[in-house]
Amino acid sequence: MDQPQSDTELKTDRSRLRRAHEKGAYDRDSLNAVLDAMPMCHIGYQIGGKPSVLPTLQWREGNHVYWHGSSASRALRAMVGADVCVTVTMLDGYVLARSAFHHSVNHRSAMIFGRPEKVTDTAAKEKHLKTMVDQVFPGRWEDLRPMTSQEVKATSVLRMPITEGAAKIRSGPPVDDDEDYELPIWAGVVPMSLQLHAPEPDPANQQGLVMPDHLSRIRIG
Amino acid sequence: MDQPQSDTELKTDRSRLRRAHEKGAYDRDSLNAVLDAMPMCHIGYQIGGKPSVLPTLQWREGNHVYWHGSSASRALRAMVGADVCVTVTMLDGYVLARSAFHHSVNHRSAMIFGRPEKVTDTAAKEKHLKTMVDQVFPGRWEDLRPMTSQEVKATSVLRMPITEGAAKIRSGPPVDDDEDYELPIWAGVVPMSLQLHAPEPDPANQQGLVMPDHLSRIRIG
Numbered sequence: 001m002d003q004p005q006s007d008t009e010l011k012t013d014r015s016r017l018r019r020a021h022e023k024g025a026y027d028r029d030s031l032n033a034v035l036d037a038m039p040m041c042h043i044g045y046q047i048g049g050k051p052s053v054l055p056t057l058q059w060r061e062g063n064h065v066y067w068h069g070s071s072a073s074r075a076l077r078a079m080v081g082a083d084v085c086v087t088v089t090m091l092d093g094y095v096l097a098r099s100a101f102h103h104s105v106n107h108r109s110a111m112i113f114g115r116p117e118k119v120t121d122t123a124a125k126e127k128h129l130k131t132m133v134d135q136v137f138p139g140r141w142e143d144l145r146p147m148t149s150q151e152v153k154a155t156s157v158l159r160m161p162i163t164e165g166a167a168k169i170r171s172g173p174p175v176d177d178d179e180d181y182e183l184p185i186w187a188g189v190v191p192m193s194l195q196l197h198a199p200e201p202d203p204a205n206q207q208g209l210v211m212p213d214h215l216s217r218i219r220i221g
Numbered sequence: 222m223d224q225p226q227s228d229t230e231l232k233t234d235r236s237r238l239r240r241a242h243e244k245g246a247y248d249r250d251s252l253n254a255v256l257d258a259m260p261m262c263h264i265g266y267q268i269g270g271k272p273s274v275l276p277t278l279q280w281r282e283g284n285h286v287y288w289h290g291s292s293a294s295r296a297l298r299a300m301v302g303a304d305v306c307v308t309v310t311m312l313d314g315y316v317l318a319r320s321a322f323h324h325s326v327n328h329r330s331a332m333i334f335g336r337p338e339k340v341t342d343t344a345a346k347e348k349h350l351k352t353m354v355d356q357v358f359p360g361r362w363e364d365l366r367p368m369t370s371q372e373v374k375a376t377s378v379l380r381m382p383i384t385e386g387a388a389k390i391r392s393g394p395p396v397d398d399d400e401d402y403e404l405p406i407w408a409g410v411v412p413m414s415l416q417l418h419a420p421e422p423d424p425a426n427q428q429g430l431v432m433p434d435h436l437s438r439i440r441i442g
Contacts, residue, residue, distance in 0.1 A: 040312055040326075042263035044274035051272055053265035053308040055330055087274040091261055091415065094439065100354050100365050101372040105261075109276055133321050144321050145401055151322040173423040180366055186430045190439055191418040194312065202394040202408040209407045218315065218411055 021172045028063075030167040034088050034110035035060045038221055039136055043067065044085040047078040058086060059132045060162075065112060066119075066128055068157045076156045079116050086112045086160065090221055093191040097174035098183050104170060106189060112165035116158040122149075125157045139214030194221040242393045249284075251388040255309050255331035256281045259442055260357055264288065265306040268299040279307060280353045285380045286333060287340075287349055292377045300337050300379060307333045307381065311442055314412040318395035319404050325391060327410060333386035337379040343370075346378045360435030415442040 025031070039057040046052070054075045058067045065086055069076045088110045095104035119125045126147060133141045174187050199215050246252070260278040267273070275296045279288045286307055290297045314327035340346045347368060354362045395408050420436050 040310070042265075042274050042276075042308060042310070044263075044265035044272040044306075046267070046272055050304040050334065051265040051267055051306050052334075053263050053274060053306045053332065055263075055308060055310040055328070057326065083271040085265075085272050085274045087263060087276060089261070089263070089276040091441075093418075094358070096358065096361065096420075096436075098366050099372070100350060100362065100368050101376070103354070103358070105278065107276070111274065113271065113273075129321060133324070137315070137317065137324070140317065141321065143406055145319050145404055145406065147321050151320070155322070173421075173425065181425055182427070183366055184427050184430060185364055185366065186433050187423040187426055189421045189423075190436060191421060192415055192441060193418065194413055195416045197412040197414070199317075200394075200410045200412060202410075204394065204402055205408055206403070206405050209405060211409075212407050215317075215411060220312075220413060 021170055021175055023169060025167040025169065031110050031165060032060060034108050034167050035065060038088050038090050041086050041088045045079045045082060059135045061131055063162050064159045065162055066157060066159045068129065068155055071154050071156045073156065076158060079158060080118050081115055083115055091192055093189045095174045095189055096187055098176045098180040098185040098187050102174055102176050104174065106170050108169045110165065110167045112162055114160040114164060116160040119157040119159055122152055126152050128157050129155065138217040143212060196220060242391055242396055244390060246388040246390060252331050252386060253281060255329050255388050256286060259309050259311050262307050262309045266300045266303060280356045282352055284383050286383055287378060287380045289350065289376055289378045292375050294377065297377045297379060301339050302336055304336055312413055314410045316395045316410055317408055319397045319401040319406040319408050323395055323397050325395065327391050329390050331386065331388045333383055335381040335385060337381040340378040340380055343373055347373050349378050350376065359438040364433060417441060
């Protein structure tokens with residue numbers, strides 16, 4: 001950190017720093033980077049006249065975000081053509097400041113607003129579901145028992161254009177009140193990240209099956 | 222896994238298994254366990270006539286869930302007295318089945334519906350904010366520069382009774398269609414968890430400050 005020349009300059013520097021540490025990003029690339037890093041999302045929608053939040057997986061294809069679920073899902077049916085908010089959040093660390101007030105959370109988040117539509121064409125639906133598997137479990141699709149037409153029918157795929165939204169990112173150390181930097185209080189960041197662990201084979205696997213290489217291609221966060 | 226005696230029995234067993242792996246829990250203890258493990262939540266609410274989702278931290282005190290934010294926050298002001306949905310989700314693993322259709326996600330989630338109220342009493346507000354710090358950063362409060370009355374004033378605390386909601390938990394291996402278990406396809410779980418990493422001291426810390434013991438008491442997930 002640069003040494004301040006005076007108290008006034010320090011204040012200016014710190015306030016610039018604060019902005020640098022937490023910023024909204026309205027460009028497509030920042031938004032896409034968050035969506036592509038984390039399939040887990042929370043979708044806000046109205047059902048029965050009240051707000052509800054559905055945790056589910058999203059995936060992106062170009063300028064659209066997609067999600068899927070059971071064709072019987074009341075939640076998905078309530079979303080089609082209605083206003084929704086798709087939010088993706090990754091926790092990157094706890095930010096421990098010198099005062100309770102300036103404690104914070106390092107994070108990357110994306111929020112998209114819009115009205116989803118249902119993918120009605122069966123072939124298109126199947127293609128999008130394959131794309132989802134390819135993105136979340138790269139290389140796995142080819143190993144799987146092929147999808148049946150009943151399974152495609154039982155699945156709804158929703159898609160929404162990415163037109164209104166923003167990413168928000170906070171990173172780096174705490175930003176404290178200027179006078180608090182002189183206090184003998186330890187401040188810093190406790191980083192955190194979602195970690196994948198060693199795969200656990202299904203006890204019902206056929207004997208002698210080896211763990212496929214594609215498992216090592218799974219990424220999250 | 223028990224060996225089935227017949228195809229019919231296998232079907233029965235597997236369907237019981239499916240229920241056992243993904244279940245809703247309507248008891249308070251299951252709900253509390255999710256809330257207490259993960260402060261990160263997503264709150265669905267209406268603003269400008271449209272659904273929005275706010276990622277923030279929640280904490281529980283007895284039969285109430287709490288969250289806070291800037292007194293100037295439009296989101297928090299829109300929530301007071303209105304219907305909201307507080308959702309907490311932890312990802313525990315990717316579930317890789319023998320068909321794309323039965324791929325799933327091991328998770329623990331909680332969803333609470335209700336109408337939050339604002340904590341208006343200043344002393345109560347301060348007490349709740351201390352409780353939040355004690356829960357998220359155990360042992361840290363005593364080390365901090367005390368909260369000022371301006372900081373308490375600049376902070377809104379919302380609380381909502383835990384009366385309507387449910388927890389949902391999925392764990393364990395995939396549940397495939399009966400006939401798919403004979404396929405030579407590797408199935409299993411790729412576990413995941415949010416991990417804390419070595420604390421990173423603020424470069425602006427006073428010289429000679431040692432890392433406080435209480436950092437090792439932070440838990441998440």
